[in-house]
Amino acid sequence: MSVKLRFRRMGRKKLPVFGLVATDSRSPRDGRFIEDLGRYEPVAEPSTVKLDAERIVYWLGEGAQPSHTVRNLLQKEGILLRWALTRQGKEAEEIEAAVAEFKERQAEKGAAKGKKTRAERRAEALAAERKAAQEKAAELEKERQEREAELRRQREEAEAAARAEAEAAREETAAAAADSEALTQAADEPAAADEPAAAEETEAAGQPTDADAGEQAEAQQEAEAEGGDAATAEATAETVAEEAPDTAEEQPAAEEETAEAVADDAGEEVADQTEAGAEQADEVEAAPAEEPTEAASEEPAEETAAEPEAAAEEVATEEAPAEEATEADDLSDVNGIGPKYSEILTSAGITTFAQLAETSVERLQEILTEAGSTTAGNEETWPEQARLLAAGDTEGHAAYVESL
Structure with a gap:
C-alpha cells in the first residue's frame, strides 16, 4: 500500500x-x-x-x-x-x-x-471604489451643468426672438395706423371742397332758396287763417305774384353777394378743417403707436413665458425614458451570493448589479445581519463583482474571482 x-x-x-x-x-x-x-x-x-x-x-x-x-x-x-x-x-x-x-x-x-494582509487588500479595494465613485459623481455633475447651460441658452434665444417679433408687430401696427389716417384725411378734403361748389351751382340756376319757400308757405297759412274764403286766398296769391318779379329782379344781386360770402366762409371753413385734420392726424398717429405697443408687449410676453415651459417639458420628456425601471439581474452570478443571499438582497431592494455595485460593504453586512443570516465572508468583493457584471465585463469578472 x-x-x-x-x-x-x-x-x-x-x-x-x-x-x-x-x-x-x-x-x-x-x-x-x-x-x-x-x-x-x-x-x-x-x-x-x-x-x-x-x-x-x-x-x-x-x-x-x-x-x-x-x-x-x-x-x-x-x-x-x-x-x-x-x-x-x-x-x-x-x-x-x-x-x-x-x-x-x-x-x-x-x-x-x-x-499585504487581507485587511490591507480590502482597504485598498474600498479606496479604489471610493475614487471611482467620486470620478463618476464629478462626471455626472459636469453633464448636469452642461444641460443647464444649454437650457439657459435656449431660453435666452427664445426671449430674443419674442422681443424681435414684438418690435416688428409694433412697427407694423404704427405703419397701418399712419396709412389709415392718411386715407381718412384724403377722403375728408374732397367733401369739404365740394360743399361750396354745390351752393354756387344752386344760386346760379336761379332756384328759390329754402328761406324763400318757407316765407311763401307761412304767408299762405296766415291768409287761410284770417279769412278762410277763396277771395282772400286769390288776393293773397295775386299779391305774392306781384311781389315775385320784384323779388326775382333783386335776387341776382343778392345771389352774387351770397355766393361771395359763402365762398369766403367756405374757404375759412376748409382752412379750419385742414388745420383740425392735421392736428387730429398727429393725435391719431401718437395714440395708436402707444396702444399696439401695450398689446404687442403683452402677447409676446405670454408667448415668451410659454416657450421656456415648452422647452423644459421637451427636456423632461427626453430624460423621462432614463428613469424607467430596469429588469432585475441574477445576483447569484456574483461569486459568494447563493439563492438565500439573493433573496435577502432582493427583499432589501437590491435587484440589479448596478444597485449592488453602489452599496457599501457595511450596508451589505447590515442587511444580512438584519435578515438573521451570517455574513458570507467575502461580501467586500460583491460591489466590485457587480460593477464588472453591470458593465458586461464577464472576462474581467472571471479574472477578478480567480484572483481572490
Whole structure:
C-alpha cells in the first residue's frame, strides 16, 4: 500500500478548511483516510496552520509521499527541515533551535517583500471604489451643468426672438395706423371742397332758396287763417305774384353777394378743417403707436413665458425614458451570493448589479445581519463583482474571482 500525505476538504461553502491526512493513494480525496495530521485554514486572517509535526515526520520516515501543495506548506512550516535533521541524527534541542531560526528568516523575508494582509487588500479595494465613485459623481455633475447651460441658452434665444417679433408687430401696427389716417384725411378734403361748389351751382340756376319757400308757405297759412274764403286766398296769391318779379329782379344781386360770402366762409371753413385734420392726424398717429405697443408687449410676453415651459417639458420628456425601471439581474452570478443571499438582497431592494455595485460593504453586512443570516465572508468583493457584471465585463469578472 502506498501512503500519501494530502489535504482533505472540510468547512463550508466559500469558507474552506483543509485537513492534512495520511491516506491510501487509491482513496478519493474526501474519502477514508488513515490518520488526521492537522488543519489548514487559508481564509482566516492571518491564515491558520495547526499540524502534528511528530506524526508527519513519522509518516515521512515510513515513506509517505506528500502532495505538491502539502510539500510547500511543510517546507514553509519547517517540518521538512525537522525531518532532514532527524534523519541526520541531530539532538532535539538542536533541531528546535534550527527550526526556530528558519521561521524567523521566513518572517523577515515576508516583511521585506511587503506582503499585504487581507485587511490591507480590502482597504485598498474600498479606496479604489471610493475614487471611482467620486470620478463618476464629478462626471455626472459636469453633464448636469452642461444641460443647464444649454437650457439657459435656449431660453435666452427664445426671449430674443419674442422681443424681435414684438418690435416688428409694433412697427407694423404704427405703419397701418399712419396709412389709415392718411386715407381718412384724403377722403375728408374732397367733401369739404365740394360743399361750396354745390351752393354756387344752386344760386346760379336761379332756384328759390329754402328761406324763400318757407316765407311763401307761412304767408299762405296766415291768409287761410284770417279769412278762410277763396277771395282772400286769390288776393293773397295775386299779391305774392306781384311781389315775385320784384323779388326775382333783386335776387341776382343778392345771389352774387351770397355766393361771395359763402365762398369766403367756405374757404375759412376748409382752412379750419385742414388745420383740425392735421392736428387730429398727429393725435391719431401718437395714440395708436402707444396702444399696439401695450398689446404687442403683452402677447409676446405670454408667448415668451410659454416657450421656456415648452422647452423644459421637451427636456423632461427626453430624460423621462432614463428613469424607467430596469429588469432585475441574477445576483447569484456574483461569486459568494447563493439563492438565500439573493433573496435577502432582493427583499432589501437590491435587484440589479448596478444597485449592488453602489452599496457599501457595511450596508451589505447590515442587511444580512438584519435578515438573521451570517455574513458570507467575502461580501467586500460583491460591489466590485457587480460593477464588472453591470458593465458586461464577464472576462474581467472571471479574472477578478480567480484572483481572490
